[in-house]
Amino acid sequence: MSREHLTKLGITLPEFPVTSVGSFPKPSYLKKAREDYSAQRIDQEALEREEERATQFWIEWQDQAGVDVLVDGEMYRGDMVTFFAETMRGFEIGGLIRSNGNRYYHKPIITSAVEWVQPITIEWFRFAQSLTEKPVKGMLTGPYTVMDWSFNEHYENRRDTTIGLAKEIRKEVEALVEAGCRIIQIDEPAISVRPEEMPLAVEAMQICTEGLDAYFISHVCVGSFDQIYPQLLELPVHNLDLELSNPDVDIMPLLQANVPQKDISCGLVDVHSREVESQDEVDARLSKALEIIPQDRIWVDPDCGLKTRTVEEAQAKLEVVVAAAHARRESPSE
Amino acid sequence: MRLVLTNNGSYPRVGDRPQERKLRVAHTKFAEGRISERDLKDTENWVSSEVIREQIAAGIELVTDGMVRWHDPVSHVAVSLENVRAGGLRRYFDSNFLYRQPIVEGEPRWVKSLLADDIAFSVKNSTRFVKGMLTGPYTTARMSIVNAPEYKDDIPKLTMAFAEAFANEIEAMAQAGAKVIQIDEPMVLRHPGDVGLVREALALFAEKKGKAELALCTYFGDAAKLYGDFQDMPVEIISLDFTYSEDLISNIEMVGSSKVLGLGIFNARNTRMDSKDEIFHFLDRVLPRVSTDYCYLNPSCGLEFLPRDRARKKLELMTSLRYRYLHAGGQ
Numbered sequence: 001m002s003r004e005h006l007t008k009l010g011i012t013l014p015e016f017p018v019t020s021v022g023s024f025p026k027p028s029y030l031k032k033a034r035e036d037y038s039a040q041r042i043d044q045e046a047l048e049r050e051e052e053r054a055t056q057f058w059i060e061w062q063d064q065a066g067v068d069v070l071v072d073g074e075m076y077r078g079d080m081v082t083f084f085a086e087t088m089r090g091f092e093i094g095g096l097i098r099s100n101g102n103r104y105y106h107k108p109i110i111t112s113a114v115e116w117v118q119p120i121t122i123e124w125f126r127f128a129q130s131l132t133e134k135p136v137k138g139m140l141t142g143p144y145t146v147m148d149w150s151f152n153e154h155y156e157n158r159r160d161t162t163i164g165l166a167k168e169i170r171k172e173v174e175a176l177v178e179a180g181c182r183i184i185q186i187d188e189p190a191i192s193v194r195p196e197e198m199p200l201a202v203e204a205m206q207i208c209t210e211g212l213d214a215y216f217i218s219h220v221c222v223g224s225f226d227q228i229y230p231q232l233l234e235l236p237v238h239n240l241d242l243e244l245s246n247p248d249v250d251i252m253p254l255l256q257a258n259v260p261q262k263d264i265s266c267g268l269v270d271v272h273s274r275e276v277e278s279q280d281e282v283d284a285r286l287s288k289a290l291e292i293i294p295q296d297r298i299w300v301d302p303d304c305g306l307k308t309r310t311v312e313e314a315q316a317k318l319e320v321v322v323a324a325a326h327a328r329r330e331s332p333s334e
Numbered sequence: 335m336r337l338v339l340t341n342n343g344s345y346p347r348v349g350d351r352p353q354e355r356k357l358r359v360a361h362t363k364f365a366e367g368r369i370s371e372r373d374l375k376d377t378e379n380w381v382s383s384e385v386i387r388e389q390i391a392a393g394i395e396l397v398t399d400g401m402v403r404w405h406d407p408v409s410h411v412a413v414s415l416e417n418v419r420a421g422g423l424r425r426y427f428d429s430n431f432l433y434r435q436p437i438v439e440g441e442p443r444w445v446k447s448l449l450a451d452d453i454a455f456s457v458k459n460s461t462r463f464v465k466g467m468l469t470g471p472y473t474t475a476r477m478s479i480v481n482a483p484e485y486k487d488d489i490p491k492l493t494m495a496f497a498e499a500f501a502n503e504i505e506a507m508a509q510a511g512a513k514v515i516q517i518d519e520p521m522v523l524r525h526p527g528d529v530g531l532v533r534e535a536l537a538l539f540a541e542k543k544g545k546a547e548l549a550l551c552t553y554f555g556d557a558a559k560l561y562g563d564f565q566d567m568p569v570e571i572i573s574l575d576f577t578y579s580e581d582l583i584s585n586i587e588m589v590g591s592s593k594v595l596g597l598g599i600f601n602a603r604n605t606r607m608d609s610k611d612e613i614f615h616f617l618d619r620v621l622p623r624v625s626t627d628y629c630y631l632n633p634s635c636g637l638e639f640l641p642r643d644r645a646r647k648k649l650e651l652m653t654s655l656r657y658r659y660l661h662a663g664g665q
């Protein structure tokens with residue numbers, strides 16, 4: 001049971017621990033600072049000051065809002081792969097690629113063997129953790145996703161690329177553990193794109209997590225869940241973070257058919273819609289999850305990162321998750 | 335054997351040079367209400383003419399408008415139909431591009447052409463022949479959410495409903511001057527049993543195509559199993575992605591081709607420049623088995639998965655390798 005594992009790590013959590021998938025919206029002052037930095041109107045130090053201010057804002061907000069396992073909100077990241085590619089050796093940052101609508105990102109290009117040369121997230125983890133008594137999650141992007149979201153000009157094939165990345169990303173995991181981080185989330189949002197590669201993703205995750213003293217979570221999203229479940233359960237992590245509130249994907253019947261023996265972080269609010277769910281709606285989703293997953297294995301959070309919402313929307317969405325969890329704790333039999 | 339160079343649909347609408355960012359800026363301003371729809375359309379037109387100019391400069395002989403006005407390949411045309419609206423975002427095949435899922439609320443009905451004006455604009459702004467693009471009815475049906483009870487769990491019925499609607503679009507594109515109309519049906523590779531349905535839908539298009547030629551195109555998967563069936567399709571051109579399997583090449587070696595082939599051998603999913611030896615070896619194997627007097631040479635899929643500078647380089651590489659293959663004795 002994962003709760004015992006958490007206890008061994010020195011972490012006690014209430015029933016229905018509330019957390020977030022990772023990203024939060026950047027406050028307007030940080031958006032402006034990032035623009036100013038791109039236009040070379042301010043220096044890096046000035047940008048970092050605003051990133052710290054925004055990180056502090058979100059940590060304090062989560063703390064007082066009643067969130068149990070905090071995230072730093074990724075105020076210092078552009079997107080989840082480029083951020084790692086910028087710090088690891090072997091990458092070049094490529095030109096702009098459209099991801100949808102009018103959104104673009106810089107897709108990294110692997111041009112030589114990838115290499116972890118220095119800690120990537122450790123300073124931010126330390127900073128965030130120093131601001132709160134509650135546990136802060138370490139947040140990494142998994143090797144399979146980094147592979148899939150990069151161009152590869154160096155390795156022979158996708159497998160070699162993934163394994164090469166896994167060995168290096170493990171060093172960052174070790175550094176997080178070393179820094180005192182006990183709950184580490186390694187996201188694999190790309191995992192569902194090629195179901196036949198699931199064993200590769202599992203093997204890569206094994207390389208990242210094996211023998212390390214931490215509680216591991218992995219978030220997967222927007223995909224053909226039916227193609228990867230139940231194989232997804234083989235991912236060597238303690239907790240799978242799933243979207244249960246995306247109106248277009250109903251994964252409940254699949255979970256019903258193969259009840260997961262892992263902890264499940266249940267996404268209880270849809271991050272793609274502006275509309276904030278009512279507490280009844282959120283509680284109804286939680287009830288559905290409870291029909292399948294035992295209470296002591298359920299965590300609750302939003303479906304995905306909240307960075308595309310406004311600050312107010314993100315807060316409102318998380319608040320309703322907190323409210324639903326707290327209500328359940330007070331009347332667990334209902 | 336002639337090798338005609340073409341672009342396989344999309345082309346990056348935004349690049350890293352300042353003048354290549356106009357469309358992105360225009361969309362932002364439009365969303366903020368700072369420019370009018372007319373201004374946005376003008377920018378789209380300007381960008382499409384730039385994209386055409388860039389293809390021609392790189393040596394392309396059958397150009398597209400780069401699909402620079404399309405939100406995404408799945409929803410753009412579908413939601414122009416009556417009773418179809420745009421839904422939430424989903425991952426487009428195994429890419430990290432997201433498309434809006436079309437939601438079918440009733441019979442998809444064609445009211446007026448969405449693409450004819452774009453084709454006419456391209457024809458006016460191109461010194462080369464223009465290819466029109468359409469995501470096929472089968473793929474559209476497979477990638478839609480169906481709310482209308484009459485189409486629930488009935489892919490054949492929904493496919494044919496889209497086909498009837500799209501046939502009007504084909505007619506309008508042909509009349510607007512498209513030399514070739516490429517119909518993308520990548521989904522059939524995932525459901526090879528439905529190939530007959532694709533044929534039935536294409537038969538409707540064949541009646542409406544006027545002087546245009548039709549190309550059936552698949553990508554993101556191995557077409558080896560379906561290659562024989564594709565030879566029977568009511569289209570002039572079969573365009574295939576050769577980056578997935580060896581078997582497809584062996585099949586062509588065995589069966590040959592009585593149709594014009596679109597040879598998608600330049601990998602549009604990776605920035606790495608394709609090697610001359612691999613391309614030449616491929617052409618040595620395939621070309622002798624094709625009985626038409628020309629083939630198309632093109633990227634394996636749309637170029638929007640690459641940054642603009644690499645997309646341009648891929649097209650230039652196609653041009654230079656074709657020259658070396660045909661005229662310089664393979665040097």
Ligand SMILES: [Zn+2]
Nearest residue numbers: 220221304305
């Ligand atoms: Zn997600």
